[in-house]
Amino acid sequence: QLQLQESGPGLVKPSETLSLTCTVSGGSISGGSYFWGWIRQPPGKGLEWIGNIYPGGSTYYNPSLKSRAIISVDTSKNHFSLKLTSVTAADTAVYYCARRREGTSALDYWGQGTLVTVSS
């Protein structure tokens, strides 16, 4: 059974860089035709798509993040990562990683989510 697990600091200072990793177990991140992505949810609010990556291929980002987001993949470690620069309190959210099958809209596997708080 495929599992995704987010990890990273739970507290980040304003203006610094948020860094999260999603470790994939039970399957290869480079096996099959899948996009790997990040979604976030501010406390009490809705879901926001951050971006996704296709191993060995392209990355796509939410334009509202104004180029602050960078998603990368490390196939040797079977994980992918998110960096979000110049964070503010508005970036406080639960961050989820998820898998989407290529050619479909199905985000079929999700991590449990990790809360990141931006505060000094």
Place this chain on the structure above:
Amino acid sequence: QSALTQPASVSGSPGQSITISCTGTSSDVGGYKYVSWYQQHPGKAPKLMIYDVSDRPSGVSNRFSGSKSGNTASLTISGLQAEDEADYYCISCTSSSTWVFGGGTKLTVL
């Protein structure tokens, strides 16, 4: 990109049917078959309920169904049950190869 428009809340009694709408534009919902729906219970990760407008993943009850007309996609839940009470979100691909969520709908089972 603007969030897709969903009603903030809907409600229904056990056994009834409800429909949640998800309205976008011809650059997202209206232009592609790539719309999916997610159920989220408090404190939990979202769960895929419908993908590609109307396909249902294995293991999801056939009480859940999806459709689309023009720029509006819809999720219908028939035979409402108490455990269906949750937040529901739609997401669509866009003409820019990005994805956009709806604002979410809180379903209350009366």
